[in-house]
Amino acid sequence: MAVVFDKPHALADVPLHYCPGCTHGIVHRLVAEVIDELGIEGRTIGVAPVGCSVMAYDYFNCDMIEAAHGRAPAVATGVKRSDPENIVFTYQGDGDLASIGMAETVHSAARNENITIIFINNAIYGMTGGQMAPTSLPGQVTQTSPYGRDTSLCGFPIKVCEMLSQLDGPEYLERVAVNNVKNVKNAKKAIKKAFENQVNGKGFSLVEVISSCPTNWGMTPKKALEWIDEKMIPYYPLGVYKDRSAEK
């Protein structure tokens, strides 16, 4: 019998602390599969964020660093520049990348740093208990917007891919989702391209992954995946937002 599917080597064989049905685990696995397929585990260094995925440093078999809240792209810049042979990726949530770490995100993109960023957008602060995030949808009920996000008071969600695509710096920006098998396979392709870009020295690649948070959305895991289709994807359309290799 041939093995069709098994745990990738780059993913540590430990229980993940995430809630049941949280799609962080799927994205962890996709990153690990790509590291395996490119054969770069020995020279890959990951940078973990602050947020639900703060303990990502325990879940990958490559070397990992924990950055201060939001500073993962700055840490990754240092690691990459000190030895460009390293393959450096950051794994960040929306509270880390799109809120406190916005400056580091924008400037590393503007500099076209040769790093890979995996950005998990689940429209809420998961670890701290479900508060409104910069990416929470208009009208979305959270702990700190119990009547729904009021855009006249709290402003509008930040669309990271669209915003960064206005810069001349970034090499590759794509938004994907992991709410069904087809989207997971597309997400894998995008993550692989983001790593390949770095291996080939092309520059800043960011993949935004629309992810679920069943616990803080107050839904079953199945309903949360449906909610991505119904609410998240219409507001955050999937697709490639910048790909300079396609422009050339």
Added chain:
Amino acid sequence: MAKLTFKTDKCKGCGLCVDACPKGVLALAQDKINQKGHHPVEAVNEAACIGCAFCATMCPDCIIKVER
């Protein structure tokens, strides 16, 4: 005929694999509780499995091994 292997103790009983399966092979074992306190997934109709690995693709905890 495909073979499914589960790391049952890591299963959190989210059921995403059950929903992803096109052949109705999987179900959460309502009469069992694993060491994490969840009803783990089990193959109730393994003979119908076509080895597509959709279950493993959607499993957030990477507990399913698929052989064909």
